[in-house]
Amino acid sequence: MSNQTESSAEITPAPAHEADDEPIRSGRDAEATRRALVRAARRRFATDGYRATTVRQIAADAGVNVALINRYFVSKDGLFEACMARTSDELDTQTEAPTRPTDIDGVIDRLIAHVVNAPNGDDPLQLLLLLRSSGDENADRIRRNTLEHFTEKLAAAAGWNADDPTTAPLLLRAQLAIATMLGVVMLRASAGVEPVASAGHDELAGPLNQLFRTLFEG
Amino acid sequence: MSNQTESSAEITPAPAHEADDEPIRSGRDAEATRRALVRAARRRFATDGYRATTVRQIAADAGVNVALINRYFVSKDGLFEACMARTSDELDTQTEAPTRPTDIDGVIDRLIAHVVNAPNGDDPLQLLLLLRSSGDENADRIRRNTLEHFTEKLAAAAGWNADDPTTAPLLLRAQLAIATMLGVVMLRASAGVEPVASAGHDELAGPLNQLFRTLFEG
């Protein structure tokens, strides 16, 4: 690799211009443009990281002029913040409160599904956005809040109660589960380490189930 | 954050010019200079990532002229590769073969120690170097090899045998343990998420021990 002339696609081969559900971008629609930018940015930021992603790449992926990033999101940081906020929202709605107060089984199943294949159409790589930092204070705050909120939801499903100090250890255990989840996604996607990289749902579900169950019930 | 004028210290406040064991850099010592550069670079790369780290930062941290990076390591990529190789070596010697073929207890203890406080003087953050990519093919190969070698060592301690296919699942389980380890370090150091961020050895050792034991013996 000579100089910093890597141009594009450090790890991933470029998202092929977005083949999502968005109906052909025709004409002038500010809201659609914003959405296209966020979608392209999330992918890039999650896979390549903040600094390695250039606004020109994002704009190209979204099929949009570069200057519009600054028009709609003020700055690259602003766009990153929007991405973080959206990931936060999605994670919140996807992990809606379990039907029963302590329905750890269903939650564990959903966790595993998240690692192997995200419930929405998108890949688990999006989760890695939670580990990326832009150095922007506000975005970092959103990220931390998201992770802590996720922790509490998970812990609650396992019986954690904010008013009952004896259940406090469940918080830490929930975070260990999250750490495992994120670690596995990292090893699979980012590092491509075998054999976990090419392991399917069936191979992963067993050990992960056992692991999570021990964490919450053992 | 205006423009890209962040100069230095995105996440970390700068390593304060290295207060390590290295005896005062006096005069001209190529080997010492090389070591100083690698030490400073490892810290930066591990905490801030490859792209966010500039060669000028590294040189300043090491108290050395920027041009020497190119003299001794050819390029920024070359320096990164040297960092990766050194991390690979350290991890290899630190996790030397257990006394007995299947001495999983001792290995688990060492894993936990790695997460909370690395055995050598350096912080666990160094582990994150294993998750960083520069886009350089060679460095990525070293990284993948290191992780897979680490996997096999860990699995071997749990009874894995390359010649016995029935022990193959232990490889995957060892990698789940590694994923957990890396994930916890991420959450603690990089994201600073509570409560795991400020949890001490005693609070973490229990659940982690239980988790690893389940993974290998359950």
Place this chain on the structure above:
DNA sequence: TCTCTAAGTCAGCGACTGCTTACATACCCG
């Protein structure tokens, strides 16, 4: 049809990037 505004385009600035080149200095050996 005309007009006004929102949406999108374009060229380029200043800052910073990794790296090179030409030069200065300290150390070793005869």
Place this chain on the structure above:
DNA sequence: CGGGTATGTAAGCAGTCGCTGACTTAGAGA
């Protein structure tokens, strides 16, 4: 002491970065 080489320094080049301001164009309301 005097060269010769290894080590370190200073200045700057070419390229990329995020971002800006002036511009054009599409589309809805009168």
